[in-house]
Amino acid sequence: MPDMLNIEGLHAGYADSIVLNDVSLSLDQGETLALLGRNGTGKTTLINTVVGVTRRHKGSIQLGGQPLEHLAPHVRARAGIGWVPQERNIFRSLTVHENLTAVARPGSWTPAKVYDTFPRLAERKGNMGAQLSGGEQQMLAIGRALVLNPRLLLLDEPTEGLAPILVEEVLRGIENVTKNEGLSVIIVEQHPQLILAISQRAVILDRGTVVHQGPAHELRHDQALLNRWLGVSV
Template sequence: MSELLKVEQLRAGYGEAVVLHDISFALGEGQTLALLGRNGTGKTTLINTLAGATRQHGGTIALGGRALHKLPSHERAAAGIGWVPQERNIFKSLTVHENLTAVQRPGRWTPERVYEMFPRLAERKGNLGTQLSGGEQQMLAMGRALVVNPRLLLLDEPLEGLAPIIVTELLRAISRITRHEGLSAIIVEQHPQAILAISDSAIVLDHGTVVHADAASTLRAAPELLDRLLGVAR
């Protein structure tokens, strides 16, 4: 398995405030990483930093051997970063189809493949972003990231605030994208067991540093350890 992403001694934050301290980890081609931790531990900041949306104070980020840490976010997208932020960032004044075609890059992921994965979007391709439910907006945000045809998909709490039936549908889609399509991914999620089940490895953040790294299967099989790392009282 070849290495896709390598992060070394990463320090980043917002303005002069440093949130992440000496973060180092690697991700192999076709692998999925679960990024866990309590609220406020730096998970979203790490995702945003990989996407180029924070201020980096030190360290390096390389994707497929190419240095990304000095590139702006649009050049990171062109280099292979697909980003689904918490805010989803769809174009609400455009239709579903226009959202997809506006950012599409050549590759195997096309709007038609997105519609096949998310039939709800196919039924609403002429609807504006403002006319979609929260779950449908999340599907569209994922579709927009996919049609960029990335090498690495960054998902920041993709299941947050969604109905159980939509959560099940999105988990199935994420599993297909990563397990069957072989797209590498980093997923931040507050439902650790759900994400660990479809991940290869996991890291846990606390106070902006990596406090634990393990195989996802190992953490999933050790709920007491997981609860302790996430500060959950039994």
């Protein structure tokens, strides 16, 4: 069976500038991959290249064996790519429930299941998107991606700017999604300790190239590697 996601020899960037340099990685069904690296190392560019909104210069991207690299972003979405960009992508003038029902597509993820995963959203069902806290908006953005019933979910810094208690709540929700549903996820995160704890695989980018790739539990306990590439202590 092919990998859920397979990227080979990817070079991509913006207009003529190349940010990603020969990136290769793969991800199985049901796996979570922590995508790490200092600021400006190309994490968002990699996510955006899988989505199809940057310029790809070279290399292949396959989803479940299907080549994606020549497809438009909306066709990639239909093929099973769910995307939660850094700037939380919700309708601010619709209610929580309308946000979820407006985009839902047939599949196992329904608004009701999103409420089970993020009970806080159930309590805010009738609130406008604009009235939600940052953490609640993030949960709603993830919920909106889930009701599209993707095969691969791409989350760009889902806990950025959140209070610690909400960080835990968002990460717990993400962990349940991957554990119970067999969904593949790539998460860009600035808190390596937290994200490695709920991931199976880890990739570190530095200046647009993959400098480390391996099991998340190994990296989580490898102080030297974390220090070298991320400048953090565990």
